[in-house]
Amino acid sequence: GAVVSQHPSRVICKSGTSVKIECRSLDFQATTMFWYRQFPKQSLMLMATSNEGSKATYEQGVEKDKFLINHASLTLSTLTVTSAHPEDSSFYICSGWPGRGNEQFFGPGTRLTVL
Amino acid sequence: AQKVTQAQTEISVVEKEDVTLDCVYETRDTTYYLFWYKQPPSGELVFLIRRNSFDEQNEISGRYSWNFQKSTSSFNFTITASQVVDSAVYFCALSEANTGNQFYFGTGTSLTVIP
Numbered sequence: 001g002a003v004v005s006q007h008p009s010r011v012i013c014k015s016g017t018s019v020k021i022e023c024r025s026l027d028f029q030a031t032t033m034f035w036y037r038q039f040p041k042q043s044l045m046l047m048a049t050s051n052e053g054s055k056a057t058y059e060q061g062v063e064k065d066k067f068l069i070n071h072a073s074l075t076l077s078t079l080t081v082t083s084a085h086p087e088d089s090s091f092y093i094c095s096g097w098p099g100r101g102n103e104q105f106f107g108p109g110t111r112l113t114v115l
Numbered sequence: 116a117q118k119v120t121q122a123q124t125e126i127s128v129v130e131k132e133d134v135t136l137d138c139v140y141e142t143r144d145t146t147y148y149l150f151w152y153k154q155p156p157s158g159e160l161v162f163l164i165r166r167n168s169f170d171e172q173n174e175i176s177g178r179y180s181w182n183f184q185k186s187t188s189s190f191n192f193t194i195t196a197s198q199v200v201d202s203a204v205y206f207c208a209l210s211e212a213n214t215g216n217q218f219y220f221g222t223g224t225s226l227t228v229i230p
Contacts, residue, residue, distance in 0.1 A: 042222070106160040
């Protein structure tokens with residue numbers, strides 16, 4: 001299957017700082033990329049959907065000014081958590097959709113801890 | 116309304132026992148796709164299977180088997196002769212043709228295989 005990478009895999013930051021997470025599709029062009037958040041012992045919750053070159057579409061309850069998403073190319077999307085707080089600590093997973101079929105390809109996730 | 120229901124939150128079995136993880140879905144689309152993913156403690160989602168709505172054949176892959184029944188809107192997953200390495204959280208997911216590539220995840224079932 002297609003491969004998606006995320007960087008970093010783990011990040012610890014101080015409250016109030018901003019953190020950028022990269023999501024790359026390594027062997028396919030991702031027309032659409034998705035960002036999910038997963039709290040401990042919970043399911044994946046979709047945060048936003050981004051199409052290359054367009055503004056991201058955020059799910060209800062997700063603050064677009066806090067979670068900045070950039071999808072500048074068909075192989076790269078970034079999620080920036082601005083002014084992070086301890087409640088933003090979570091596991092963030094991205095996925096890419098190649099523009100055909102109904103399968104998403106998931107990255108390995110980024111574990112964010114805000115102190 | 117929850118589109119994908121995994122009623123079993125946690126299951127524990129003794130090694131070598133068989134175990135079935137239940138998944139019930141809800142959709143009005145005639146064309147849809149069902150998925151199972153494994154999420155080990157590392158967090159990375161491991162793709163297990165994709166099944167489209169027109170293919171009700173059961174599938175077997177090694178110790179894994181899947182029972183898709185449209186009449187009951189279920190897509191159950193059975194692990195035969197479970198092993199400790201099967202311990203993980205398992206997610207069932209639905210993708211509908213009419214909503215494009217959006218995934219709906221179940222709440223997951225945490226499986227613990229006791230040696």
